[in-house]
Amino acid sequence: MAKIRLYLDTRKENRTGEYPLVILLSHRATTAHIPLDIRLRKEQWENDEVSGIYNQGHKDRLCAWRHLQQG
Structure with a gap:
């Protein structure tokens, strides 16, 4: 059985202090x-x-991810 989860990769900070979501x-x-x-x-x-996400594209992707995870 596969396991799927979201992870904030704090090893790779960019110049604005943000980290990639993986x-x-x-x-x-x-x-x-x-x-x-x-x-x-x-x-x-x-x-x-x-x-606190204000970027609509990010919100759409996260909503799609949650929908797939529940589905």
Whole structure:
């Protein structure tokens, strides 16, 4: 069974203090990191929840991700 989760990659900070949001896909001891082209500040990512996103494109992608995860 595959396991999917969102991950804020705090190893790669950009000049504006934002970090990439990544999907971690794990199956049979193998993990794939899939970048979402979404960058967040640490304050926007607390307890594995996203808050304070004002970019509509980012909101749309996260809504689509949550829909797939529930589905």
